[in-house]
Amino acid sequence: xxxxxxxxxxxxxxxxxxxxxxxxxxxxxxxxxxxxxxxxxxxxxxxxxxxxxxxxxxxxxxxxxxxxxxxxxxxxxxxxxxxxxxxxxxxxxxxxxxxxxxxxxxxxxxxxxxxxxxxxxxxxxxxxxxxxxxxxxxxxxxxxxxxxxxxxxxxxxxxxxxxxxxxxxxxxxxxxxxxxxxxxxxxxxxxxxxxxxxxxxxxxxxxxxxxxxxxxxxxxxxxxxxxxxxxxxxxxxxxxxxxxxxxxxxxxxxxxxxxxxxxxxxxxxxxxxxxxxxxxxxxxxxxxxxxxxxxxxxxxxxxxxxxxxxxxxxxxxxxxxxxxxxxxxxxxxxxxxxxxxxxxxxxxxxxxxxxxxxxxxxxxxxxxxxxxxxxxxxxxxxxxxxxxxxxxxxxxxxxxxxxxxxxxxxxxxxxxxxxxxxxxxxxx
Ligand code: SF4
Ligand code: SF4
Numbered sequence: 001x002x003x004x005x006x007x008x009x010x011x012x013x014x015x016x017x018x019x020x021x022x023x024x025x026x027x028x029x030x031x032x033x034x035x036x037x038x039x040x041x042x043x044x045x046x047x048x049x050x051x052x053x054x055x056x057x058x059x060x061x062x063x064x065x066x067x068x069x070x071x072x073x074x075x076x077x078x079x080x081x082x083x084x085x086x087x088x089x090x091x092x093x094x095x096x097x098x099x100x101x102x103x104x105x106x107x108x109x110x111x112x113x114x115x116x117x118x119x120x121x122x123x124x125x126x127x128x129x130x131x132x133x134x135x136x137x138x139x140x141x142x143x144x145x146x147x148x149x150x151x152x153x154x155x156x157x158x159x160x161x162x163x164x165x166x167x168x169x170x171x172x173x174x175x176x177x178x179x180x181x182x183x184x185x186x187x188x189x190x191x192x193x194x195x196x197x198x199x200x201x202x203x204x205x206x207x208x209x210x211x212x213x214x215x216x217x218x219x220x221x222x223x224x225x226x227x228x229x230x231x232x233x234x235x236x237x238x239x240x241x242x243x244x245x246x247x248x249x250x251x252x253x254x255x256x257x258x259x260x261x262x263x264x265x266x267x268x269x270x271x272x273x274x275x276x277x278x279x280x281x282x283x284x285x286x287x288x289x290x291x292x293x294x295x296x297x298x299x300x301x302x303x304x305x306x307x308x309x310x311x312x313x314x315x316x317x318x319x320x321x322x323x324x325x326x327x328x329x330x331x332x333x334x335x336x337x338x339x340x341x342x343x344x345x346x347x348x349x350x351x352x353x354x355x356x357x358x359x360x361x362x363x364x365x366x367x368x369x370x371x372x373x374x375x376x377x378x379x380x381x382x383x384x385x386x387x388x389x390x391x392x393x394x395x396x397x398x399x400x401x402x403x404x405x406x407x408x409x410x411x412x413x414x415x416x417x418x419x420x421x422x423x424x425x426x427x428x
Contacts, residue, residue: 001402016163027090035059038056062122171265187213279342372397
């Protein structure tokens with residue numbers, strides 16, 4: 001694990017704004033871990049906000065809903081931050097708005113009904129992995145500890161923090177629902193020490209005992225990277241190790257991000273599917289950073305055309321996500337996905353990133369939070385010896401970027417790891 005410059009100011013202190021009336025949306029069918037969703041609309045159809053437009057494409061998959069009302073004008077391949085190009089449903093928005101009203105009898109909803117609502121709302125983990133939430137909320141083993149993750153350890157990004165500052169009661173209502181579903185003995189709100197104001201608010205709400213929760217406490221963790229990784233978080237909060245190849249439920253834990261808890265609240269209280277999210281736009285190429293609620297499927301270019309965002313100078317680098325785990329974008333035609341927590345627009349001089357030979361300094365080994373041997377991945381992938389990657393537990397890599405960050409030879413180790421994961425034999 002490493003100490004990285006946070007760059008969280010001024011985003012941390014900027015109240016969330018809204019851009020919820022876009023002109024056109026490009027809604028990708030691949031927005032989550034698992035099978036791509038299957039479109040259930042066709043060109044020419046007219047949809048209302050919240051209508052189902054793509055159904056789950058398999059067991060591990062999620063529904064997709066129309067973020068705005070309008071006409072389906074195309075279904076075709078379009079820019080996708082992670083896949084480069086992928087099928088997307090294009091909606092010409094008509095400016096209509098849906099009013100959401102409070103669901104009756106929320107407290108009396110049975111577990112099965114709550115799970116059904118969440119599964120039908122297209123909610124995925126909003127901490128980055130975008131794993132379908134209804135599956136994560138059905139663990140095959142008993143859970144004794146629920147951990148709510150408010151760490152947001154990626155530099156620059158501030159959306160989880162703003163959500164905790166502005167919508168904490170709603171997040172707690174979401175946590176109540178999660179607790180009802182998994183029935184843990186204890187609930188831990190894990191947050192990094194650099195989020196003082198949110199910590200105060202969290203402790204206040206825990207102490208009011210206003211919410212129906214199991215034994216609850218906050219755990220204030222060091223601001224180091226990647227503190228918010230599930231396995232790192234479980235160890236830091238509970239000193240429990242999740243073994244190689246195992247999942248948090250194997251250690252009796254379930255980890256959910258604060259934004260996911262908020263999405264669960266909206267789905268259960270208002271029958272509102274996951275069609276918008278808070279996104280942090282920052283970096284020194286912008287006139288000013290902003291935290292903005294946007295509809296999923298909104299193109300970055302529309303935010304600039306509408307002058308919601310403005311460039312100070314042409315960006316030399318555009319990143320979807322944070323600087324550690326994000327992916328570089330080559331233009332502004334990319335849509336915002338359910339899992340897009342932030343975008344960076346950087347004006348740094350392009351540094352010399354030419355890779356030089358590994359000097360076997362072991363810095364990548366020292367910083368790897370999963371105790372892996374990152375240098376071996378780069379070596380094996382360069383030689384296309386993919387069959388040996390499993391011997392070095394490549395599937396345990398969380399792609400946090402710590403190894404690349406400190407490599408004096410500027411070896412893009414994570415890029416090699418991503419290639420390696422793609423080509424490593426699946427039965428290993
Ligand atoms: S940090 Fe870079 S140079 Fe050092 S051992 Fe790892 S890959 Fe090699
Ligand atoms: S090998 Fe994977 S988990 Fe380890 S530092 Fe590199 S990216 Fe992170």
